[in-house]
Amino acid sequence: MAVHIRFDLNEQLFIKDPAESDLGRRIIEHSILLFNKLGYEKFTFKKLAIEINSTEASVYRYFENKHHLLLYLVSWYYEWINYLIYANLINVTEPKKRMQVIIQNIVEASIQNPLIDYVNESLLHKIVVAEGTKAYHSIDVDEENKYGYFRSYKTLVKFIADEIGKYKPDFSYPKSLASNMIEMANNQGYFADHLPALTDVKKGEKCNRQLVKMINYFVFKILE
Amino acid sequence: MAVHIRFDLNEQLFIKDPAESDLGRRIIEHSILLFNKLGYEKFTFKKLAIEINSTEASVYRYFENKHHLLLYLVSWYYEWINYLIYANLINVTEPKKRMQVIIQNIVEASIQNPLIDYVNESLLHKIVVAEGTKAYHSIDVDEENKYGYFRSYKTLVKFIADEIGKYKPDFSYPKSLASNMIEMANNQGYFADHLPALTDVKKGEKCNRQLVKMINYFVFKILE
DNA sequence: TTCAAATAATAGTAATACTTTTAAAAAAAA
């Protein structure tokens, strides 16, 4: 059975919906590959166009610029996490267990079943870890926030904050803990890979398991 | 009495030491102003050169490119925090009180006495909060780490981790808690200003006080 | 089949991120 999902991303993130055409889907697919290969700074629409045997001008018909493309990918990622968490929480009622499922999904999203053929979720996760903060660390953050460009991330934070509220109703910092859980998962994973002096998590296959364990430890200490 | 301090930054961060010439100091002073005004992406050496009545080529004699300039500024900032913490911990012996001083300094660094006339520490703090993660979120992070470009940040994390070790010797995650304290202070402050849905800290004059209180709460809950 | 939309191909512009050369000015050494 194939499950068909279409995330409702903010329509101002793109000029023409990339999910709706073959070229659009190739843009998404190969931008994920190329962002991973080159990093955000060295990625250009020209190079992407060459990869997909198309032209710069055609790519520009889908996205205003590479910043918008990054915003699209990051939003897609958080929509996907929202979906995964939602799906994995069905039938889980105990608040503590629900928090554990959330942490698991934030960290290990990449090893879940891929959902959409043209999106390599594992590589997308790497992009979010390595480049994700660039989406909102921009001089135009306030204006972009007005346009709702960060809605998917905010939705996830709100959801987690509400779960924290269920677990401990009198807790004073649900939103901060929620956003810090996500940021910490991303950061500490990145540090394990690239700046090991900044983390106790060791690089390798069990990296994610350590991360899950650590974030669980932190979160339940704070909430106890 | 004037106190003269000269931070020993990694010499590979610059081509020619900006602290040692008038033009160099003007480059630092105005790059802090211009990064604040334009943000990292729109900042260029050309625009900086115009501000300081010099030329692009002259700026290039000090820094390889704007990424290195950002690395220099971020390193300078963390050297400064290291210094402030060191100075404010003299005569503080109780481990808990020492942790509190550290948290205070991470968050409120900007309101301490300015140290060097050509560095606006308050604006520099804003740059670190808004653009600091771009220093190490780069495709060249591994190579740059080998060159020791992140030494100042790592020194600070190591210092805090050691203090955590003094406070609670059997704690499993001293480095992760230390780096998360810094990242959290920066992030949550940025969110309060720009993405309030992601934090419980309210914007305004008491923002830093709330931040200090919250981070104290988190840290001592985790370490209790 | 026709008509509209999407794409490819091509070209072009302004700005960016540099490098190079030369000359003038300033600092250091003799």
Next chain:
DNA sequence: TTTTTTTTAAAAGTATTACTATTATTTGAA
């Protein structure tokens, strides 16, 4: 003080980036 070296300013130049515009061709829906 003069000479030498270093630093800076001025000017010009290049490759790449980040776009925009135009036109021809292809594709897909009515």
